[in-house]
Structures are given as structure tokens and as C-alpha cells.
Amino acid sequence: MASDHLLELTDIEAGYGRAALVLRGLTVQVPPAQIVCLVGPNGAGKSTVLKVASGMLVPRSGRILVDGADVTGQGPQQLLRAGLSHVLQGHSVFKEMTVGENVNLGAFSVRDTQRVAERLDFVKSLFPLVADRWDALAGALSGGQQKQVEFARSLMVDPKVVLLDEPSMGLDPKATAVIFEQVVRMRDAGTAVLLVEQNARRALESADVGLVLDLGRVHISGPARELLDDPKLGELYLGGRPRTQATERHPS
């Protein structure tokens, strides 16, 4: 296996309980300093990919490699240590704590205070908002600002790959634009990003690589730009054409 990918999910099969598999032989590779974006209809398994990648869900088969090291079957804390930082869906700041406390909690698993201080400087330069609102209660910030605090928190461990689960959820278009700008900035600062988005078009505009997921497999993959221009994508994602299994229903 070429270890020029920071995160590799290979032939992953995963599901919940005894229900049918959600991921059926999925392969995803995240190269360094690139934004890889997973898009696909509801129920395609996008969030499940992130759960597998962050160790919250152990796959039934397949392998997970982080920077060449096999971490299959390990729990969230070990994967965090291995370099995968997960920004959960929805608002996940600690609302009753200050921005500063929130960001510092991101470095909880790092013991080296010198390194934490360096990371803090880096994070503050990347997200000036964090420095500006350091003593404000996180719950008092707007949704988009809270997302930035979450980004800052996730970067405190100096992750190899940041997993973003629907960062634009619940945000207005303006805040969404800011958030994607921040994601690009994270990438430019050297962090690889695995991004899951409902807002497929907007996400692909910012991403480097796009993967279209359907029925637990990667259906189409390629440079994000090309996918955007591909009429097939619109057809599939917008549900223009009936899919092979009749069990799925699309919201109109």
C-alpha cells in the first residue's frame, strides 16, 4: 500500500446492529493537504463513513490505515491519538464554557504544554475569531462562529486528518460561505480534510476530490471540479432518475 495517503479506508463493510449493511465495500483515500468531499443522497452512508473513520463504529470488515499504520478496530480515543479529529454534526461546542476553555479542551489528550501553546498560537492565527472572543461564552456566539470554535478545537491536537460532518448544517448561505472558506484555510495550512456534506454543490466548489456515495459504495470519484460539471452527478444526487432499489424515497 502506498502510504502517500494520510487516511485510507479499504473495502469497508459496516452497519448498525443486525440491520442490513450500510457500507458495502467502500474505499476512500485522503491524500495530504487535500479536501476530500463525500456527497450522496440521504441514506447513502456518508455519516457512517465518518463514524467508522473516527472509531465510533467498528467496521465488520475492511481496513483503516492512518498514515500507513493499521488502526482497524480501535476506539475513538486511540484514533484521536493516531491523528484523526472529528467535528461532530450539529453544534457541539460546550455552550456554558468560554471560547478559550472550549479550544483548550481540544488539546486535552496532549500533555506537552509547550506544544499546546504552539498549537494555540497557530489556531489563533488561523481563526482570529478565537482570539477575539476568547473570554466569551461559546453559547453566546452565532452558529457559524460556534463552528469555527469547533474547527479550532479540532485542530488543537495537530491532527493528520480532520473529519467534518456536515459543517454547514443549520447555517445561512453567508455563514456557510465563511465556513467553507475556513475549511479551505485549514487545508492550506496543511491539514487534510474529509468532508461530508448535504450541500453538495457548495462543498464540491471548495473541495479537491469529490466522491459520490450511493448504496454504501463510492459511485463516482474524481477531481471535484470535474464532478461539478458532470451532468450525471446532478441526475443522481438530485434524484432525477429512479434508483435501482425501490426501498429508498427521496424528499422532493
Next chain:
Amino acid sequence: MRNASDTTSTRSTDRGDSPVVRVIRGVQILAVIAAAVGVLVFPLTGPGPFILSVGVVILSYACMATGWNFVGGFTGYISLGHAAFTGLGGYAVGLLILRADVPPWVALVLAGLIVAALSVPIGFASLRVRGASFVIMSLALVLIMLLVFQSWSDVTGGSNGLRVPRPFGPEVLRPEQHERFYYLHVALLVIMLVVWWAIDRSRFGAGLKAIREDEDKAQSLGIPTFNYKLSVYVISAFFTALAGGLYALWFGFLDPIFQFSILTGSYMVLMSLLGGIRSLLGPALGAAIVGYAIEFFKAQYGDTQFHLVALGLLLGLVVLFMPEGILPSLGRLVDRLRPSATSIREESAEDLANKNAAAEPRAQDPEETETVLVDDNGRHL
């Protein structure tokens, strides 16, 4: 109203350079010093044995509530069964003195350690569940202890109770005795407050507070949530047991029905909630108010259960009007006094001097308009 006032930057208020902020901080410090002096001087004012004994009881409540607040305040786990630890602490002290001839003060420390050791398996079992289930587990603990100590009469004296020998000799008279225990309780309370304060500022404390807000998120950030909860639970049990043990040495008699009472556990919770569980001094303040109220109502209504009704009413009012407790509510009130406009003005006064040349009129925000006006006035002068 911290949120509404945070329109610009909080850094300026945080530096505390504003005179108003300084005055508020000064008043806060003075209030704490005044309270501390008041507590220390109280026995010297010749209050008489009965009133002094009320003081000891209130301080004992303050110790118990502060001990409870290690778990309740940091993790948000509401234990209604902490009376199990005061009771165990009291019985451990009594039994060590009576059955093992341990000197009383050594027995007190040993009792704390024994109860801390016992709380490990108890916490291990009960901290696996959250919310209402945890509350019910904690209640069950007290009831189990009550049954054990009532039935195991060979060792514990059963329902007849247990007489604990006084630590001071017979030459020490009652008022003198009360006074000594008064200061012993003050010392214990101070130790607890210092430990609580230290945890509050530590990494450990940050992890605990993250658990209070959202345990799952805390875990996803790599905080070893279970170990943290268990550690603070053991610390809490240790201090609560010391409070119970000290009370046993003072009171001199243990009856299982009062030692392992759900009412005592509820008092700890109510006192803490009243004062504010997220603040250092909240539980002690709550204990002073509720403890005084309990004694007052008892004196007023004699042997009836009416003091419970009056207390319930008082707490109902608090929950209705100050659900966060007294200290946080006061803090919020003070924050409202703290003029956010002042700090904005100050900031823009500096900034505007530099920016003025290139200043584009930024007058959409009413607050900003006001800022510019004030600054204009300043320049006219």
C-alpha cells in the same frame, strides 16, 4: 447578560482596567472578607451555648454541602444519597474509637479514608448510569445502609444507636466544647474550599466541567470520563465522610434513622442548589440560609413537621426565581451593572484617534453611532 454585551471584544473588559469593574471586584472581595471575619468572630461575641450550637450545625451543613458539591457541582451528577457517606463517616469514627481504641482524631482521618475506599466500588457501580437512574441508585444506597446499620446491632448498636465518646476530656465544659468544634468545622470547610478551588482551575476540573455539559462530547475529545467521574466521586465521599465524622464527635450519639436519612441528603442538594452549584462558596452560603431556616422553623413550630413545609416553600421560591442559585444570579445582576458601553467607548476612543483619518462612517449600529458621538464630544473639549 454577558452574551448581549459581547458585541465587540471581551478582552477589554477582561483586563479589568475599567474603574467600575475594579469597584465591583473590590466589593466582591470585601464581601468575602467580611463574611470570613464574621464567621471567625461569631463565637467571641458571647452568643450563648444554644446559639453557638446552631452555628456548629450550620457549619456542619456547610461542610456536607461543599463535600457534595465536588460531585454535584463539577459533574452535574445529582446524588440524593450522600447521607450514606456522612453516616458511614460518623459510624466509622464511633466504631474505631469504641471497638479498636483508636484515638479520636486519628479515627476521624481513618474514617475518611475507609469511606473513600468504600466509595470506589459504589461509584464504579452507580456512575455507569446517568440522570434519573443515578439519582435512584444514590437513594438506594442510603436505604441499604439504613437497613444494614439498623439490623447489624451486634456491631453498630442497631436502632438503639451508638454513643460516641467525646474527644475532649470531662474538664472541657459544653460552651467550650461547642466553640472548639465550631473552629474545627471552620478549618474543615476551609480545606474543602481550597481543594474545590484548586480543582476548579485545573485540567482535571476542565475535564469534569466538560462532562457536566456533555459527557459524550467530552469523551470524543479524549477525556477519560469514567475515571474522572470516579476520582471526583471518591474525593467527595472522603470529605463528606470527614464532615459526618466530625459531626459524630461533636454530637456524641448516632442513630441510624437520622444518620442514613434521605432528608439529610436532600438538604445537601437543596443547600447547594440554593447557593449555586457552580460557584465555590454557593453551597456554604446555601447551608447558612437553609441551616438557619431549618433551626428557625424548628424553634417556631416545635415538634411538628411544619418546618419541612416552610422549607419546601422557601426552596420552591428559589427554584422559581433563581433556578441557578443565589451566587450565579447575583453575578448576573452585577454583570448587568458592569457597563458594556463603557468598555466599547474606551476601546473606540483609542482606536478612533488612529483611524480617524481613514474613518469611514460606520453608523448602522446604534451603539456605534453613540460611540462616535461621545468621541466627538471628547474632541470638542
